[in-house]
Each structure stands twice: as C-alpha cells, then as structure tokens.
Amino acid sequence: MARASQLLLLRVLVVLGLALGSVVLAAAPAAIAAPGPGSPLPSADPFYSYSGPLENIAPGTVLRSRPMTFRTPTLDSPITGTQVLYRTTDQAGDGAVTVATVLRPLTPGPTRLVSYHMAYDALGSKCDPSYTLSGGYANSLNTAEQGVIAGYLAAGYTVVAPDYEGEDLEWTIGRQSGYAALDGVRAAQSFLRVPDSTPVGLVGYSGGSVPTQWGAEVAPRYAPELNIVGTAAGGLPVDLAHNLPYIDGSDEWAGVIPALVVAYQRTYDLDVDSFLSTRGKQTAQQVSDECITEFAGNYPGLTSADMVKPPYSGLLDVPEVVRAVNDNIMGTAGTPRSPLFLAVGHSDAIGDTIMVTGDVVGLANEYCTRGVDVTYAQYDGRTHGQAFPVFEAQALPYLTERFNGVPTRSNCATIPRGNSLAPMAVP
Structure with a gap:
C-alpha cells in the first residue's frame, strides 16, 4: 500500500471514530478550565509535577485531577474526560508520577475499562497522550489513534490512556511502562469509584505494545487485584538487539x-x-x-x-x-494470566520493516509453553504501517469477546518456535 493510501485509511479511521464518539456522547457537558490548544507543554505545566514524598503512597493513588476535552488542535468534540496525576513505579523500582487521561461514555451499563496505549514513541513532552488528546499537538499517528479511542468510547467502553513513558519520556523501557499502565488502571478505578473486580482490557500497537505486553507480564506480581480479561498487542519490539541490525541504514x-x-x-x-x-x-x-x-x-x-x-x-x-537492551527483552518479567492476542506484519524476509516477525513468533511460542492462552496473527505482505489498521480492526472484537466471556480461539498448537529470545552476550 502506498504511503498516501495509508494516510487516507488512517484519516477515515479518525473521522469514523470521532463521528461515532460524538453520536454516543453528544450530551456530555462542556469541560471546565480544560487544557487545550495554547496550553503549556507538560514539561512546563505545574499540573504534571509533584514534589512530595512517594514512599508511603500506594501505586495508582490519584494525586490531583482536572477536566479536559477530547479534541484535536483543529477539531472540537463534545467528549469530555479527566486527567489524573498518579503515583507509579520506575524501572529501578522507585516511586514516580505520571498522568493518564480517563474518558467515560454516557451509555448506561457496567463499566468495562480499556487501557489504550498510544504509540507516541516520544522524547519530547508535546507528544504525551494527555497533551495530544486535549488538542495540544497533533501528528498523523496520534490523530489516527485518537480516532480508534473514539471508536472504543462509541462501543461503550471506558478508556484510560496513560503517559506511560513517564516524566522523562523514557521510550521502550519495559517494566516501567507496564507499571505505569497498570497504575493508570488503578487510578482510573479509584477516580471513577469502581471496584477492583471491574473487567479490564489492555491494548496497544507498536510503541503502545510495550506497556501492553509488559503490563500483562508484570500484572500477576505487581497488580494481582486487577481483573484483566484480555490483552491485545501488535507490532511488538520484542528484543531490540534484533531490531537494531534490521533498521541499520534504513x-x-x-x-x-x-x-x-x-x-x-x-x-x-x-x-x-x-x-x-x-x-x-x-x-x-x-x-x-x-x-x-x-x-x-x-x-x-x-x-x-x-x-x-x-x-x-x-x-x-x-x-x-547491551546490558540495558537485555533488561528490556519481552517475556522475561513474568507470565501473563490473561489471554493474549499477538500480531505483527511481515513484508520481507525479516519482518514488517522495523519489527522482527520471528521475535513475535518466538514470544508467542514461549508464552504458549507456559500455558498462556495465545492467539497469534501474522499479516503477510504488510509493512508496519500497513498492519496497524488491520490489527486495530481485530483487537476491538478480540477484547469484546473477552469482556463477554466468549471462549478464545487459541492457535498455540500451530505457532512455530520462532527466534530465540536469549539475552545477548555482553561484550
């Protein structure tokens, strides 16, 4: 698919998602003092900073909150939500803070919470989901994912979108991203006053697969009280020691x-x-x-x-x-309890132009050997960008089935061994 066609498809997703969200949430009240276009960057916004001690504060505790409006810099929306600053844990196990955006539909019924992890892949705070979802900044990627989020809202899901890279924008860092995702769920549950038993789905593509997959891995130990019913991760950077040579000179x-x-x-x-x-x-x-x-x-x-x-x-x-890369190999932090949907494109002999297909196969196979219920999908002929809308189109029904208690269709029996994910020898 040509790049122009990819962008057109993403724009269609955005328009459909925002339109559906607007239909469902047309009665939402206007936000009060909401951040938006012209607001300071998160790095200069006092809302994002917390200087108090964190040692005796439980992970997931909401430290402050404020209203926001779900919008782009050029497109208004009647959808409103809340930003929450909450306590989480960094890669070294120390206390940290970050922000999540909580969006709740007005459709009646029990809360079903989707933790949607945007592929913001960022080194600067203008890319933070909390900033982009309130219209502070936009690019083609976050606008497309904003449309996908609107689709989840239109389907009746409550959505929490965490700034999982943290205050220092630490991209692709595994355990830390997983902790931030899980603590974002805890913060959302606390703010919404819903019980720990509330069903939760985790979903993310590309950079967003990092908090998704690591969140599922560390959840049994870090957040065992959460009722994670399903996890969908696509385009995963499983072992960066394999990705780096693949994109070398690209x-x-x-x-x-x-x-x-x-x-x-x-x-x-x-x-x-x-x-x-x-x-x-x-x-x-x-x-x-x-x-x-x-x-x-x-x-x-x-x-x-x-x-x-x-x-x-x-x-x-x-x-x-090498030591740092080895510290972030997927599959090394624990065994997920939730059923998993893992997917990746495959457009050349190695992968989807950035993600290594054999690594995702190897991760799926590893989980299967540990007894995890895995459904693996491979999008032959599709690059990383081309696989995104296909994954999103499958992730929503996959999670919907998990929320509804539909039996899974695991294909563990047919997933090959894939690549070895053993740590690289330190030079």
Missing part, C-alpha cells in the same frame, strides 16, 4: 537509532561520551525532544557504526548498551 526507520540512545541514557544513565561519535552526539541531541513522526525518517542511511567512535564498531559493541 531510509524509513534509521532515526530510531539515536532516539533509542537518548531513551536509554535517560533510564540507565549511560556514559554516552565514552562511546558516541561526534555525529552520534549531534543526532542524539537533534532528536531529544521529538516524536517518532519527526525523527524516524529524517536520517536515511544512518547506521549504528555512524553513532559510535573507536574502538567500537556499533552500539551493540558497548557493554552498557
């Missing part, structure tokens, strides 16, 4: 390489001066406050070798980088 995705360096430096305090080349430092600085739609394709042909200086020949020659 025209479409090479900008991801310096962006990952920035994210990992923020999380693991990497000594980047010890291994980055002059060009590596320059590109890392250039992407340090951008969204993926800005940086992914802006460095065609950039390689991992370009990013480093001697004696290194690539980022995976750097011991501290």
Whole structure:
C-alpha cells in the first residue's frame, strides 16, 4: 500500500471514530478550565509535577485531577474526560508520577475499562497522550489513534490512556511502562469509584505494545487485584538487539537509532561520551525532544557504526548498551494470566520493516509453553504501517469477546518456535 493510501485509511479511521464518539456522547457537558490548544507543554505545566514524598503512597493513588476535552488542535468534540496525576513505579523500582487521561461514555451499563496505549514513541513532552488528546499537538499517528479511542468510547467502553513513558519520556523501557499502565488502571478505578473486580482490557500497537505486553507480564506480581480479561498487542519490539541490525541504514526507520540512545541514557544513565561519535552526539541531541513522526525518517542511511567512535564498531559493541537492551527483552518479567492476542506484519524476509516477525513468533511460542492462552496473527505482505489498521480492526472484537466471556480461539498448537529470545552476550 502506498504511503498516501495509508494516510487516507488512517484519516477515515479518525473521522469514523470521532463521528461515532460524538453520536454516543453528544450530551456530555462542556469541560471546565480544560487544557487545550495554547496550553503549556507538560514539561512546563505545574499540573504534571509533584514534589512530595512517594514512599508511603500506594501505586495508582490519584494525586490531583482536572477536566479536559477530547479534541484535536483543529477539531472540537463534545467528549469530555479527566486527567489524573498518579503515583507509579520506575524501572529501578522507585516511586514516580505520571498522568493518564480517563474518558467515560454516557451509555448506561457496567463499566468495562480499556487501557489504550498510544504509540507516541516520544522524547519530547508535546507528544504525551494527555497533551495530544486535549488538542495540544497533533501528528498523523496520534490523530489516527485518537480516532480508534473514539471508536472504543462509541462501543461503550471506558478508556484510560496513560503517559506511560513517564516524566522523562523514557521510550521502550519495559517494566516501567507496564507499571505505569497498570497504575493508570488503578487510578482510573479509584477516580471513577469502581471496584477492583471491574473487567479490564489492555491494548496497544507498536510503541503502545510495550506497556501492553509488559503490563500483562508484570500484572500477576505487581497488580494481582486487577481483573484483566484480555490483552491485545501488535507490532511488538520484542528484543531490540534484533531490531537494531534490521533498521541499520534504513531510509524509513534509521532515526530510531539515536532516539533509542537518548531513551536509554535517560533510564540507565549511560556514559554516552565514552562511546558516541561526534555525529552520534549531534543526532542524539537533534532528536531529544521529538516524536517518532519527526525523527524516524529524517536520517536515511544512518547506521549504528555512524553513532559510535573507536574502538567500537556499533552500539551493540558497548557493554552498557547491551546490558540495558537485555533488561528490556519481552517475556522475561513474568507470565501473563490473561489471554493474549499477538500480531505483527511481515513484508520481507525479516519482518514488517522495523519489527522482527520471528521475535513475535518466538514470544508467542514461549508464552504458549507456559500455558498462556495465545492467539497469534501474522499479516503477510504488510509493512508496519500497513498492519496497524488491520490489527486495530481485530483487537476491538478480540477484547469484546473477552469482556463477554466468549471462549478464545487459541492457535498455540500451530505457532512455530520462532527466534530465540536469549539475552545477548555482553561484550
């Protein structure tokens, strides 16, 4: 599918989703003092900051809230919601805070909560879902996902969309993203005054698959009280040690390489001066406050070798980088209790142009061996972008069946072994 056709399809999703949401929620009251176009960035907005102690505050506790309106910078909507600042946990296990957007339909009936994880893939706070969902900033990706969220609202679901990368925009960091997603659910349940037994679905594509899959993995230990009935994750970056060589020198995705360096430096305090080349430092600085739609394709042909200086020949020659990557291999934090829908495109011999198909197959197979109920879907001939609308079209009915108690159609018996997800040897 040509890029123009992809964008047209995404615009159709947006229009349909927002139209459906408006029909269902036309009676929603106007927001009071809601953030929106012209509001300060989250990094400059006092609402997002919390300076008090967190040690004795339970994860998921709501620290403050304010109303918002669900809109784009150019499109008003009658849908209103609430932003909640809540306590969560970072990758090191320490207390942290982040924000989630809670959107509830007016259709009567018991609460069914969907934690929708946007693929905001960000290094700058303008990309935060709480900011984009209130009309502060838009690009083609978040606008498309906003349409998908409107579709969930139109179907009668309550939606919580967390800023799961946290205050420092730590992109692709696994456990931390999962904790933020689960604590966003806890915060939403508390704010809405619904019980822990409220059924919950987790869903996300691409970058949004990170909090989805890790949330499902860590939930049995971190948030065992949550009633997660189903999880749908598509386009998963299972092991970045495999993704990095795949996109090396790519025209479409090479900008991801310096962006990952920035994210990992923020999380693991990497000594980047010890291994980055002059060009590596320059590109890392250039992407340090951008969204993926800005940086992914802006460095065609950039390689991992370009990013480093001697004696290194690539980022995976750097011991501290390898340790950080190994800390974020999916499937290593626990075993999900909820049924899983895992999906990925497959457009060439390796994957969907950025995600490695064999890795997703390997993850699905690994879960199956542990007794997890997995349904795997592979979209042959589709790139990463082309697989997005197909995944979303299957994720909603998959979760709807889980909420309704319909038996699953696991295909574990036919999922091949896939790639090994063993950690890379540290140089």
